[in-house]
Amino acid sequence: MPYRSNLEKRLSEGHFVVTAEIGPPKSADPLKIRDKALLLEGCADAFNVTDNQTAVVRMSSFAGSVLILQMEMEPIMQMTCRDRNRISLQSDVLGATALGVRNILCLTGDHQSFGNHPAAKGVFDVDSLQLLQIIQKMRDEGIFQSGDSLLGIRPCVFLGAAANPYADPFEIQVDRVRKKIDAGAQFIQTQSVYNIEKFSAWMDDVCSQGLDKKVHIIAGVTPLKSVKMAERMKFHVPGTDVPDFVYERMKNASDPAKEGYQIALKTIRELKQLKGIHGIHITALFWEEIIPSLVKESGLQSPR
């Protein structure tokens, strides 16, 4: 069968993939995206373009994705349900796929109170599961959420979703994945892994239910750049789990950035050994320049 995207092709052919995150700028400057893309070219199979992440206004993920396409690289356009209702979301799916976007990651989105416009009205007309289902039906059945038919070309897109093994209640997190698969998810990108033990327990459950055969799971890795960042991740960012020993290692390090890099390297190597993991998703917040060496040294680089 013809693949919708290079990411789908690589995963389907059994390659261990790499995806990396590119955060759009707080400006209308296309060079900011291009510079990051140039830095990361060849390091990953596809590049996540975030959608006003943490509810902070930035260039749209739609525009960012098109800028990535113009560099002949492959974007994964992130779409959240916070800022757009079902009319706007479906319209953007048509527009983005018309312009060549072939991967979409469906998210509910961080609440607006976390960002720089806390007075904004959150939309949340649909949630991530419903968005997956809506896009899947547009693609496979040629119908909009209302039941109306698309007239002409259907959106050709490889669909993804997020999973967080560190969210509570733990016992429901595997079922969330199953629901996302049922709703149309073909790949899953996980929350950044620091607690590998808990992640392995979650993956065991995922595999025992055979879900690893139905979806490609790509494990998240975010290198810690400083003690301050480790502190933020441990104590302030909801849904992340930085174990005490990782935090201590960062605190006691003479060069925290180097230590954070070593931790990330070790995490990647361990994740690669886990059954059911088909790739690594690297989010290097304000530290994109570290990605090329991280990819190379962890042995992730392969001909693409």
Added chain:
Amino acid sequence: MIITKQKNVEELLRCVDSKPVFLIGCSQCATICHTGGKDEVIALKKAFETKKIPVSGWVILEPACHQMNDKRMLKDNAEELKKSEKILVLACGNGIQTIAGLIPEKEIIAGTDTLFLGEITHASEFHKRCIMCGECLLELYGGLCPVSQCPKSMLNGPCGGSSHGKCEINQQIECIWDRIIQNMKKRGTLQALSNIQQPKDWSKAGEMNRRI
């Protein structure tokens, strides 16, 4: 007042699924709305009994959203509650949740749909007035609220769909902006509308609790 609408009996019968049921009504809003007062609770009891569904008992709470009163009144009905498998509540969504919190071991059935916070215009006619946005702007608009009554919540005048005092989305809806303008014109305060009203702080509509 909180305006509710009773779900249809067929749907309620399906939810009850022939299991013994205890009925709860509310002395305030649902009584005035004729959706969950004594009359409606007894009518539903009769409807269930003709379908051979056992009704273990019933009570009208005063009102259902008052947790302390509920605890006292439900204690008086402990025996009847025990005999039931399901509890059907004819109150607003607040009341139903208060009861669900007090009786976590029983299956709760919502007997009504909660529609809006409204005015009792006539004995059987209600109109939406407030959407509880958390930041009242009524003084800017002569006491008429565009946040709740304009379907687009427009703060800076009517949209292009206002026609002969009616709203574009439905001829049954009056254009609140038409009324605001007529009203302020009469009072000679129309000038007050010439300033641009800035985007609203919707975070104030997100308050989840309050303690005094």
